[in-house]
Every structure is written in C-alpha cells, then in structure tokens.
Amino acid sequence: MKIIFLDIDGVLNVISQGRDQFGSIFHKHFEDNLRHLIEQTDAKIVISSTWRFSGLDIMKDMWLKRNLPGEVIDITPYCAIIQKDESYESVERGYEIQAWLNKHPDVENYVILDDDNDMLDCQLNNFVKTSGNSDHPDKIDIGYGLTKICTDKAIKILNRK
Ligand SMILES: [Mg+2]
Numbered sequence: 001m002k003i004i005f006l007d008i009d010g011v012l013n014v015i016s017q018g019r020d021q022f023g024s025i026f027h028k029h030f031e032d033n034l035r036h037l038i039e040q041t042d043a044k045i046v047i048s049s050t051w052r053f054s055g056l057d058i059m060k061d062m063w064l065k066r067n068l069p070g071e072v073i074d075i076t077p078y079c080a081i082i083q084k085d086e087s088y089e090s091v092e093r094g095y096e097i098q099a100w101l102n103k104h105p106d107v108e109n110y111v112i113l114d115d116d117n118d119m120l121d122c123q124l125n126n127f128v129k130t131s132g133n134s135d136h137p138d139k140i141d142i143g144y145g146l147t148k149i150c151t152d153k154a155i156k157i158l159n160r161k
Pocket of ligand 1: 007008009010011114115116
C-alpha cells in the first residue's frame with residue numbers, strides 16, 4: 001500500500017474559496033493535482049492536518065460530500081503529549097506520522113505533503129514541501145499549494161522502487 005500523509009492548510013487550502021458545513025473550501029486546481037497524484041500512484045490518504053481533530057468520520061464525510069479525490073483511510077495520532085522532550089515541538093508532525101507508520105509495516109511507500117518543516121530526518125526523502133515555492137507558476141499567495149511541480153515530485157517518490 002502507498003500512503004499520502006496529507007496536510008490541508010497550505011496544501012489544498014491556501015486562500016479560502018468559500019465555506020460549507022466543514023469549513024473553508026479548497027482550491028480546485030490543487031484538488032485536481034491531488035487527483036492526478038492518486039491516479040498515477042493508487043495511493044491512499046491519511047490526514048495529518050489539524051483538520052483531523054474533527055475525527056475520521058467527518059473527514060470521510062467531507063471527502064464524500066465535496067467529491068474530493070481518493071480515499072481517506074485514517075488520520076495520524078496525536079502525539080504531542082508523549083513526545084515531551086526538547087525537540088518535540090519542532091518535529092511534532094513527524095513523530096505523529098512515524099507513530100502511524102510504525103503501526104503499519106505493510107506500507108510500501110509514502111509521501112508527506114505539508115507546508116511546514118516539522119518532519120524527522122529519516123522522513124526528508126519522502127517529504128514534499130508546499131510552501132516557499134514562489135517560483136512555481138501555479139502557486140497561490142507567496143508560494144503555497146500542491147502545485148504541478150510538487151505533484152510531480154510526489155509521484156516520483158511514491159513510484160520509487
Ligand atoms: Mg499546513
């Protein structure tokens with residue numbers, strides 16, 4: 001199984017495109033790029049964004065009602081409390097993703113899509129950063145979003161042998 005660890009704000013949601021019962025509506029272009037990524041890799045989605053605090057059922061419901069691409073199979077656990085060492089704040093999301101991966105040894109490949117840097121060193125080869133990309137033609141604002149270049153990078157990572 002291939003997994004996309006998906007952050008939402010700064011990846012699909014940059015400048016709100018309106019609202020519905022779930023919250024801010026995402027950019028259509030970034031949704032389309034996610035669809036392309038899934039078509040090319042057959043990866044499943046695990047939500048790592050703070051949007052997951054609404055719960056897995058709400059995330060699945062949002063995917064269904066908004067007709068978002070792919071299948072949300074899970075959300076990452078909340079680990080901040082058990083990672084109370086000095087470094088946890090800077091790699092908090094990385095720990096949460098690692099905790100999920102440790103419980104799923106059948107994952108053959110994964111990619112992390114996030115606009116923040118808080119990943120573990122061992123995850124950096126599987127990380128596509130969706131911010132600071134002011135040179136990407138289809139970025140939003142000062143360089144955010146799941147751009148075409150980010151999408152192609154993620155496809156390469158997930159299809160790596
Ligand atoms: Mg974010």
